[in-house]
Amino acid sequence: GETIHGHKFFTGFGGKGANQCVQAARLGARTSIICKVGSDSFGNDYIENFKRNGIPTVNISFEYTESFFLGQNVIVIVAGANLLLDSEDLKKANHIICKAKVMVCQLEITPATSLEALKMAHANGVKTLFNPAPALADLDPQFYTHSDIFCCNETEAEIITGIPVGNPEDAGKVGLTLLERGCKLVIVTLGAEGCVLVSVDERIPKHVPTGKVAAVDTTGAGDSFVGALAFYLAYYPHLSMEEVIKKSNFIASVSVQASGTQTSFPKRKDLPQDLF
C-alpha cells in the first residue's frame, strides 16, 4: 500500500535448476538442462546465458509465458513456462536423461513432472539427486524412494518433516525421519555450519562443517552446493560421501563471498586445483 524508493537495481539469471546446472558446468561438468523458457526477450537472454556457460541449447522449447523474480531477501517465483514442462517433453528428453551419470531435480516445475523424471532416471540406473525446493508440506512419498540423494536446507527440512532445524542435532533428526520415509541418503545444509549427512549405510548423523569465510551475500549458496555435489558425484564416483560434501561445502563457501547467485559461482580455473 505504499510506494517506496529503492537504492539499487539488478537482474540476474536464476531458477534453481539453471543455477545448479551453471555451477556444475563451471566446475567442468558436461551438462544438459531440460526446461522451457518464455518466447520473449528474457527467454532469449536466458538462452544466451546458457551458451556463455558452455551448456548446450538444443531442443529448447519456447512458450508465451513469463517468469519474474524479485529480490531483497524475499524471492517471489511466478513460475511461467516451466510449469508447462510435461510428460511429453520428458519423453523427448529420454535419451538425455538415460545417458546421464547424475540427474538433479527440484520443485520449480510441476511436482508430477519432477517425480516422473526421477523415476525415468532411476529405472535406467542414473543416480538421482533431489532438491525439494521450494518445499511442499505434502510431498508425494515416492520422492523419497526415487531419490538416491535427498538434499534440503533447514527451512525445507522443517516444512517437509515438521522438525524445526537450528543445529546439527536437529538436522540429524530430520535425516533419520527421512530415512524412515524411504530415503537412502539425506543431506541437510546448515548455512555457515556446513551440512549433516545420514544414510542407510551410516545411520549415525555426521556433521560435515565448512571453513569460516567472510560472507557478503549467501543467496544462491544452496544451488552452488547442489551443483557442486552433482559434479563430484558424476566425475569422482569413488570419493566418499563425506569427501564429496567437504568439497561441495568449499565451492558453496566461495559463492557466499560474492554478490548475486550465478555471478558468485566460482569457475574451475579460479579454484584451488587440489579440489579436482
Ligand SMILES: Nc1ncnc2c1ncn2[C@@H]1O[C@H](COP(=O)(O)OP(=O)(O)OP(=O)(O)O)[C@@H](O)[C@H]1O
Ligand atoms: N556463511 C557461510 N559460510 C560458509 N559457507 C556457507 C555459508 N552459507 C552457506 N554456506 C555453504 O552453502 C551451503 C548451502 O547453504 P544454505 O544451507 O544456507 O543453503 P540455502 O538456504 O539453500 O541457501 P540459499 O537459499 O541462500 O541459496 C552450506 O551447506 C555451506 O556449504
Ligand SMILES: [K+]
Ligand atoms: K552469493
